[in-house]
Amino acid sequence: MKIAINATSAVAGGGVTYIENLLYYLSKINTTHQYLIFTTLAGKDTFYFQHPNFEFLSFKIPSRSSILRLCWEQMFLPILLKRKEVDILFSPANVCPLFTKIPNVIMIQNIEPFRNGVSENQDLAQFVRLKILKLLTILSIKKARRVIFPSTKARIDIEKSGVLIKHAEVVYHGIDREIFHPCSEDNLLRQIKKKYGLDKWILYVSNIQRYKNFFELIKAFVLLTGKVEDNIQLVFAGECFDRKYYEEMKTFLVKQGYENRVIFLGNIPCEELPYLYSACVLFVFPSTCESFGLTLVEAMVCGTPILASKVEPMPEICANAAIYFDPMDPVAIADVIGKTLNDQEAISSLRKNAIERAKTFSWENTVIRTLKIFESIS
Numbered sequence: 001m002k003i004a005i006n007a008t009s010a011v012a013g014g015g016v017t018y019i020e021n022l023l024y025y026l027s028k029i030n031t032t033h034q035y036l037i038f039t040t041l042a043g044k045d046t047f048y049f050q051h052p053n054f055e056f057l058s059f060k061i062p063s064r065s066s067i068l069r070l071c072w073e074q075m076f077l078p079i080l081l082k083r084k085e086v087d088i089l090f091s092p093a094n095v096c097p098l099f100t101k102i103p104n105v106i107m108i109q110n111i112e113p114f115r116n117g118v119s120e121n122q123d124l125a126q127f128v129r130l131k132i133l134k135l136l137t138i139l140s141i142k143k144a145r146r147v148i149f150p151s152t153k154a155r156i157d158i159e160k161s162g163v164l165i166k167h168a169e170v171v172y173h174g175i176d177r178e179i180f181h182p183c184s185e186d187n188l189l190r191q192i193k194k195k196y197g198l199d200k201w202i203l204y205v206s207n208i209q210r211y212k213n214f215f216e217l218i219k220a221f222v223l224l225t226g227k228v229e230d231n232i233q234l235v236f237a238g239e240c241f242d243r244k245y246y247e248e249m250k251t252f253l254v255k256q257g258y259e260n261r262v263i264f265l266g267n268i269p270c271e272e273l274p275y276l277y278s279a280c281v282l283f284v285f286p287s288t289c290e291s292f293g294l295t296l297v298e299a300m301v302c303g304t305p306i307l308a309s310k311v312e313p314m315p316e317i318c319a320n321a322a323i324y325f326d327p328m329d330p331v332a333i334a335d336v337i338g339k340t341l342n343d344q345e346a347i348s349s350l351r352k353n354a355i356e357r358a359k360t361f362s363w364e365n366t367v368i369r370t371l372k373i374f375e376s377i378s
Contacts, residue, residue, distance in 0.1 A: 003374055004036040004086040006077065007043055008062040008069055009093035012239050012267070013207045014294040015109060018092060018173060019047060025367035027051050033374075036084055038077070040069075066129060070136060073097055088374055094137040096144055103377050106140050107148040108291060111157045112211055113137065115289045123244070138163050145377045148370065150292035153313030169373055172317075174363030175297045179270060182303040182355075183278040192275050196265055201233040202337065203280035203304075205273065205295040206287065208240040208264075213286040213309070213327050215249055220333035222256050227338045232261075237276060239267040277302035282340060282347075285309060286327040293317050301358035305350035307336055321350065321357035 010019040026035060027049070037056045039047055044058035061076070062069035073091075078100040081089055088103050089096060096104040113134035141147055141158065147168045149155040155168055183189065193199070202221070206212045214236065221234045240246050246264075253259045268276075277283060283299040285308040296317050299306055308314040310324035323346070325336045340346055 001032075001087045001375070002034045002036060002085060004038065004081060004084070004089045006038045006073065006089065006091045006093070006096075007047060008038055008040050008059065008072070009066075009109075010043060010047075011040065012241075014173070014292070015093065016046060017294060018109075019043075021174060021176060021363040022092070022367055022370065023047060023049070023054070025364050026371065027054065029368070029371060031371075033371075036086060038080070067132070070095060070132065074099065078102075088377065090370075090374065091140070092148075094133065094140060096140045098136075098139055098143055104140070104144040105146045105148065105373060105377070106144045107150065108137065108141075108154050108158060109150070110137075111154050111291045112289050114157045114161050115211070134161075141165060146373050148373065151290075151313035151316055153316055154291040156312075169369070171366055171369050171373075172361055173292050173294055173297065174366040175301050175358060175361045176363060177301060180274050180277070180298050180301045183275045185279070189275045189279055192272050193279075196235075196263065198233060198235065198263070199231050200229065201235040201263075201276075201280050202282045202284055203235050203237070203276055203299075204284055204286070205237045205276070205298070206285075207238040208236070208246055209242050210245045211287065211289045213288050214245070215252070216327060216330050217284060217286045217333060218249055218252065218258075218262060219330035220337060221262065222258055223330060223334035224338055227334075228341055232281065232341075234262045235265060235276070235280070236263065237265045237268050237273070240264075273298065274302050277304045280304060282307055282337065284333070284337065285314065285322075286325075286333060287311075287314075288327050290314065296322075297358060297361050300354040301361075303351045303355045305340070305347045306354060307333075307340060319353075319357050321353040323350065 007019045010016045035054045039058045040063035041058050044056055048056050061072045074097055078097045081100055081102050086102055090105045092107040093109045096106050113130040141163055147165055149170045150173055152170050253262050277299050283304045283306045285296055287309055288311055290313055300321050306322040308318055308322040308324055309327035323336055326332045
């Protein structure tokens, strides 16, 4: 069977991590399947490896913008699939080609277009993009032979919009334990602290987008003045995808005199993340809209004490490995941070529960279940 995987949407964060692990574990499973991987120009450098069962093709048009990528998927991808005699197409970013007879499997990676208040604080281009993505997602669900959701919450959110979903599967993402694990104090950690100017820190790992709710966490941190140690920093690690939102936060921090206590690291090397997770005093995850929340699992496997938004799927993913809060209430966020920092017994319990809960997640199991879905429609 020839299985095509459309990886052109994977440009940063969890999308890249998912594709990397999907391809790696598929390559380790001994089958006669052939895999054809479509990538952007940059994506080929990220995902390419040599394997007799894998072929990689990269394209310029989907590299330029998300709108051009969506057009390319509908107009040109069906031609490629037919020419390459593909048996099944897997589209792990909501949308599949609507005008092809080739069986489609899709995964709902982005549920932002289906959340309430999606138009709030969005510029026109972003508003239009999300409306188009919502329409194409609905049509793709109707077209697909199988729909994969990374959490039960993701499926519920789509169903609430009135979409009838048949042949759906919930398949959690996994974790790479060779990279992510508890890290003790050593020379590398000391180098990382020196490199970024860190001492004691609260951590949030996420790409900067408005629905990720950075601003409410910043406001909560400012409210903690005089209630926590003055040397505690708030550290963000992740690429910026909303420059306007970022500038709003920076302006607020300057006005509050907090520009030196809130640190934006940007996109950092993956090998440094386990040290940031392991050494932080708390990992705080205030996002309001997730289909899974991969960095939560990364934090758990490192034994990090977690405070998270009470919005699903965060409780579904973390269970008893986190303390939850209202993500839209800076006072509530500040209160739970302050109480937890002053409760070493709670922190110890969170660390223990995180390690145990992380055992639920495995990339190998994720890929085995996903391959079975492919094979069920061959």
